[in-house]
Amino acid sequence: MSQAVDAGQVGHLVKALRQVGEGHLVVITGAGISLASGIATFRGTDPDAIWQKDVTELGTFRYFQHDPVGSWRWYLSRFSQVLGAQPNAAHRALVDLERWQLQRGRFTLITQNVDTLHEDAGQQELVKVHGSANRIRCPREGCANGAPEGSLPRSDFDVEAFLARPETERLPHCPLCGDILRQHVLWFDEYYGEHRDYQWPRVQEAAWSADLMLFVGTSFSVGVTDLFLRQGLGRGIALLSIDPSDAAAPMAGLEVLNAKAEVLLPAVGRHLQG
């Protein structure tokens, strides 16, 4: 695919963004935005989509309870790639877009990604609705290191011994109650409201108050995009999606810009600042 910027797409997006004015610009990002940082998509069609198999079974609390060693091995293999990655031009352009929009109105970025690339790039108005790869937490109900508010930095726990010999007793344990710690991510058999860090009330408010929704690199396969599409279509606001794949727009009312976000967004930023 060409890296060339499509001037028509740039002009179209610039116009839509300027029309938000004092309103609320809401950006929703998915795995596609981190692809250019070397992170394989959750279940995309790229050949490296390492989670394509069994993801809805492995990414569950049920699986963690049944086989904590297997759950941890799976996540550590995934997160070694995630936590070593660097933000790309699309992440940086969204920081510039936030700064630009906050001079006139509201801005919220909601990401489905658990990597840390948005915050590493400097994003401020950020909601990590699926949790974060750089934190872990206690699964025990009522423990202060777990839901609804608690979590711990992953970097506080050394997993080298576990990786060398994966056994239950070598897994990180809760300093308060001794339970085996879990990933601080939303699993398929869990709810958005389970942990404050997912900021579900803020997500709902953003869906209700958005004047423009800009989707970046999302495959529209998880619940949170349904909420935004439903709300956005119902209220008749502009819905734009930046997607490099050739997949057709899944529905009327959603306009797909067939482009790479790391190419299109910086070009849009140059026009907005200019």
Ligand SMILES: [Zn+2]
């Ligand atoms: Zn605990």
